[in-house]
Amino acid sequence: MAGTTSSAAEMISQLEAARKLALGDPQVYNQVLPGILPIVGPSAHVEVRRWGADFLAEAFASPSLPNAQKEQLSSDVLPTLRAMLEAPGEDPAVTKSVIQAAASLYPLVFRRVISHPTEAALWQEMSWTKLNILQRMDSAPIAVRICCIKFVQKVVQVETPGLISDPRRPEQNETSIALVPRTHPLLNLPNLEAEASGLLDRLLSVFQENTMDPILVDATLNCLAVLIRTRPPISTKIVSAILNFNPLKQANSPMNPRLMVIVRSMERTTRALLRWALRAVPNHPLEQKIQAYLMRLQQSRSALFAEPTAQKRPAEPTDGLDDAKRQRLTAGIRKFPPMPPPPNTYAHLFTLTEDPSLQQFDVTLLPADIVSTVTAVFLQHVDSNSLDGAIDAIRSRYTHLQKVNQPTPIPEVPMLGPTGIDDEDEYEPEFAPGPEAMVESTTERALEELAQPAIELGPFELPKPPPLTGAEVATLSDQTVGHVFQLVASLEAAGYFHTKQQSGLNRIAASGNDRDSWATILIRLATRAPTGLDDLSKALNEDDEDPTRQLIKSENTEETPNVANRIRQTLFMYVLEDFRPRLNMAISWLTEEWYADKITAKTHPELSHLPNYTRWANRFIDRLLPYLDARDKNLLIRFLSEIPSIDREILSRVKSLARDPERISMCILAMQYLLLMRPPAREMVLDTIEVIWREGDDQARGATNKVLAKWRPGFLEQAVKEEVETKTTVKQEMKMNGVTSHVPAAPDVTADASESMSMDPRKRKALAAANG
Known part of the structure; x- marks a missing residue:
C-alpha cells in the first residue's frame, strides 16, 4: 500500500509538471490531454483520479483555451467522464469535479452536434452522461448536488431559445436551440423544449418543499440569476416562483442560533437576487410586484430580528375609544438612588x-x-x-x-465636690435650701443614666464559608471577567483611552481608570497567573521517554478550562469583533504572552518553544487574514513588526496572501518591511519569498523578482536553470511514454527573466556580477 501511495505521488508530480506546461501555453492541451486521459481513468489510484477530474474541470472552464479547441477535445474526454461517473463507489470529490467538467462541456458538445449532424456517437455519450447526473440530484451528497444544480442550469440555458445578435454569423451567437435547424436529425426541438421546461420546474421545486436545505436554496438562487438575465422568455416564470417563496417561513418554529443563521442566509440571498434583477432587467413586467415583495420582506425581517428593547413602545390609550385623540400623560415621580454608605464626599x-x-x-x-x-x-x-x-x-x-454627623447630646451636670456641694458656694444659714438647690439626687440620676453595665469581651471567630466546587469557581470567575470586559467596553464607548505620556522605564502599566489600564490587568491575569503552569508541570512529571513529545501532545488537545484560558478566549473574541482599532490590545497581549513564556522557560527549559505565545499568535493570524483587504497593508505591517517573535509558522500563514492577486502586493510589502527592520528573521523571510516565487504564478514571480535579486543574488538564475531542466526531463519522460511526441519547445524562461529584469539598472548590475 505504501508503494502504491508513493508511486501515485510521483505520478501526480509528473502530471503537475505537464499541467504547468499547458497553463503556460494553451496549445499544449492538444498533446497533453490525450496522454493524460488513460492515466487518470477509472482504474487509476483515487488520488490520481481526483487530480485528473480537477484538471479536466479546470481545462474546460479556462477562458484561455479557445472554444473551437475545446470542441475538438470533447469527443476524447466524454468517454472518460462517463466511465468515472459509472464506476461503483466513486469518490465524491471525483464525482463533483466530473460534473463540473460536464457542465462546461454540454454547450460545446451541443454546438458541435449542431454543426456536425453525423456525430451521433458523441451526442449519445452526452445524453448518457446527462442522465447519470440527473439521477444523482436527490440522493447524492450535498456538494455533488450543488454541482448537479449547476449542470441543470447549463442544460436549461442551452435548451431554451436565446437571443440571436447576428443571424449571418452564427459562430458569434450564444449557444441555444435557436441555432438548431428544424430538420436536424439528432436534435428534436419539441423534445428539447419539453426537457428544459421539466428541468426548470425541478429547479424551482426547491422553493416549495417543507424542509428546505439552505445550501441548496442559495445554490439554486445563484444559478437562476444567469437564466433571468439571458433567457427573457422564462424569466417571468422564475421571478414568480421566487415571489411565492418565503425565506422566513421557518422562523415560525422555535428559534435557535442555527435556525437564525439559516433564515438570515436565505433571506439575504433572495433579497440580493431580486434587487439585482431590478437593475439587470430594466422595465421588468413584475417590477412592481418585486418592489412590494422586497418591502414586505424588509418589514418581516425587521420584526423578526429586531431586539425588543430597541422598539419604541406605543403610548397607552387614555379613553379606550378614539386612538386619534390621546392626552399627554404626565411622567411619574422619578426615584433617585439612595445615598452611598459613609464616608461621603x-x-x-x-x-x-x-x-x-x-x-x-x-x-x-x-x-x-x-x-x-x-x-x-x-x-x-x-x-x-x-x-x-x-x-x-x-x-x-x-x-x-x-x-448622622450630629454628636449624641450629654446632659450638663454641675461639677460638685466630694460632699455633693459646690466648693465655691458659701454656707449661708439664713438660706433655707429648696428643692431646686438640692442637686445631690440630680447628680446621682445623671450618673446612673451615663453608667452602663460592664461587658466582658471574649474571643469570637466568624464561621468559615463552605468550600466552593470547581463549577462554582468557574462560574464566579467567568462573571468577574465578564464584568471587567463590560467596564472596558463602556470606557471604550465613552472615549476613555490612555493618554500618551513619555514616562520612560519608570512608568506603571495600569495607573489610570481607562480602557488600556483595565485591559492590561486582564492580560496579566491571563499570562502571569500561576494557574496555567499546573498542566504543563503534570505533563513534564509523567513517565515518558520523550517529555517534549508528550508536552506537544497535551498542547494539541483541548485547552484546560482554567481562569487564564477563559480570559485568553474572551480577549481573543473581543479583539476580533473590531480588530482594526483594537490591534494595539492584541499586540500588548501577545507581548505579555511572549514575556511570560520566556520567564517560564528559565525554570522549565522544555517550554522554550513558547507554547502559549505560539498557539495564540497562530490562531489570531488564522482568523485575521481572511478579513484583510488591500487597504489593510499598514495594519498587517504594523502587526508583524510589533509582535515580539516571528517564526516559520507565522510566515507560512502570511504567505497564503500571495494566492490572492489583489493582496499579493500587501504580502510582499510586509515581507520587505521585515527584511529591513527585523534582521534576525531575515533568512526565514527570504525562504518564504522563495517558496512564493516557486509556487506562484507569473504575477507572484514578478512581485518577488526585485526582492530576490536584491537580497539573494544568483537565486533567479539558478531557479531558472532548474526549471528548464525540469521541463526538459518531463518532455523526455512523456516522449518515452508516447504522450507528447509533438510537444512544442518550452518557452525561453531565461530570456523572459532577463527581459523582465532589464528595466532595473541595479538588477542588471547584480545579474552581471552573478554571471561573471
Whole structure:
C-alpha cells in the first residue's frame, strides 16, 4: 500500500509538471490531454483520479483555451467522464469535479452536434452522461448536488431559445436551440423544449418543499440569476416562483442560533437576487410586484430580528375609544438612588445617576468657561419639575447627613465636690435650701443614666464559608471577567483611552481608570497567573521517554478550562469583533504572552518553544487574514513588526496572501518591511519569498523578482536553470511514454527573466556580477 501511495505521488508530480506546461501555453492541451486521459481513468489510484477530474474541470472552464479547441477535445474526454461517473463507489470529490467538467462541456458538445449532424456517437455519450447526473440530484451528497444544480442550469440555458445578435454569423451567437435547424436529425426541438421546461420546474421545486436545505436554496438562487438575465422568455416564470417563496417561513418554529443563521442566509440571498434583477432587467413586467415583495420582506425581517428593547413602545390609550385623540400623560415621580454608605464626599451628595461612566467622568478636565456656558444653556431648557425634584432629593440627603454627623447630646451636670456641694458656694444659714438647690439626687440620676453595665469581651471567630466546587469557581470567575470586559467596553464607548505620556522605564502599566489600564490587568491575569503552569508541570512529571513529545501532545488537545484560558478566549473574541482599532490590545497581549513564556522557560527549559505565545499568535493570524483587504497593508505591517517573535509558522500563514492577486502586493510589502527592520528573521523571510516565487504564478514571480535579486543574488538564475531542466526531463519522460511526441519547445524562461529584469539598472548590475 505504501508503494502504491508513493508511486501515485510521483505520478501526480509528473502530471503537475505537464499541467504547468499547458497553463503556460494553451496549445499544449492538444498533446497533453490525450496522454493524460488513460492515466487518470477509472482504474487509476483515487488520488490520481481526483487530480485528473480537477484538471479536466479546470481545462474546460479556462477562458484561455479557445472554444473551437475545446470542441475538438470533447469527443476524447466524454468517454472518460462517463466511465468515472459509472464506476461503483466513486469518490465524491471525483464525482463533483466530473460534473463540473460536464457542465462546461454540454454547450460545446451541443454546438458541435449542431454543426456536425453525423456525430451521433458523441451526442449519445452526452445524453448518457446527462442522465447519470440527473439521477444523482436527490440522493447524492450535498456538494455533488450543488454541482448537479449547476449542470441543470447549463442544460436549461442551452435548451431554451436565446437571443440571436447576428443571424449571418452564427459562430458569434450564444449557444441555444435557436441555432438548431428544424430538420436536424439528432436534435428534436419539441423534445428539447419539453426537457428544459421539466428541468426548470425541478429547479424551482426547491422553493416549495417543507424542509428546505439552505445550501441548496442559495445554490439554486445563484444559478437562476444567469437564466433571468439571458433567457427573457422564462424569466417571468422564475421571478414568480421566487415571489411565492418565503425565506422566513421557518422562523415560525422555535428559534435557535442555527435556525437564525439559516433564515438570515436565505433571506439575504433572495433579497440580493431580486434587487439585482431590478437593475439587470430594466422595465421588468413584475417590477412592481418585486418592489412590494422586497418591502414586505424588509418589514418581516425587521420584526423578526429586531431586539425588543430597541422598539419604541406605543403610548397607552387614555379613553379606550378614539386612538386619534390621546392626552399627554404626565411622567411619574422619578426615584433617585439612595445615598452611598459613609464616608461621603460632595460628589456623592450631588450625584443622582447610576451610570458608572458618568460617575467616573472628571469634570475638572473641562475649562471653566465651557462649564459655565453649558450650565447656563441647560438651566434655560431644563424642566422646572425635574429640577425641583432633584433639589429636594439633594436637600433630603443633606438633612440625613446632618442628623448622622450630629454628636449624641450629654446632659450638663454641675461639677460638685466630694460632699455633693459646690466648693465655691458659701454656707449661708439664713438660706433655707429648696428643692431646686438640692442637686445631690440630680447628680446621682445623671450618673446612673451615663453608667452602663460592664461587658466582658471574649474571643469570637466568624464561621468559615463552605468550600466552593470547581463549577462554582468557574462560574464566579467567568462573571468577574465578564464584568471587567463590560467596564472596558463602556470606557471604550465613552472615549476613555490612555493618554500618551513619555514616562520612560519608570512608568506603571495600569495607573489610570481607562480602557488600556483595565485591559492590561486582564492580560496579566491571563499570562502571569500561576494557574496555567499546573498542566504543563503534570505533563513534564509523567513517565515518558520523550517529555517534549508528550508536552506537544497535551498542547494539541483541548485547552484546560482554567481562569487564564477563559480570559485568553474572551480577549481573543473581543479583539476580533473590531480588530482594526483594537490591534494595539492584541499586540500588548501577545507581548505579555511572549514575556511570560520566556520567564517560564528559565525554570522549565522544555517550554522554550513558547507554547502559549505560539498557539495564540497562530490562531489570531488564522482568523485575521481572511478579513484583510488591500487597504489593510499598514495594519498587517504594523502587526508583524510589533509582535515580539516571528517564526516559520507565522510566515507560512502570511504567505497564503500571495494566492490572492489583489493582496499579493500587501504580502510582499510586509515581507520587505521585515527584511529591513527585523534582521534576525531575515533568512526565514527570504525562504518564504522563495517558496512564493516557486509556487506562484507569473504575477507572484514578478512581485518577488526585485526582492530576490536584491537580497539573494544568483537565486533567479539558478531557479531558472532548474526549471528548464525540469521541463526538459518531463518532455523526455512523456516522449518515452508516447504522450507528447509533438510537444512544442518550452518557452525561453531565461530570456523572459532577463527581459523582465532589464528595466532595473541595479538588477542588471547584480545579474552581471552573478554571471561573471
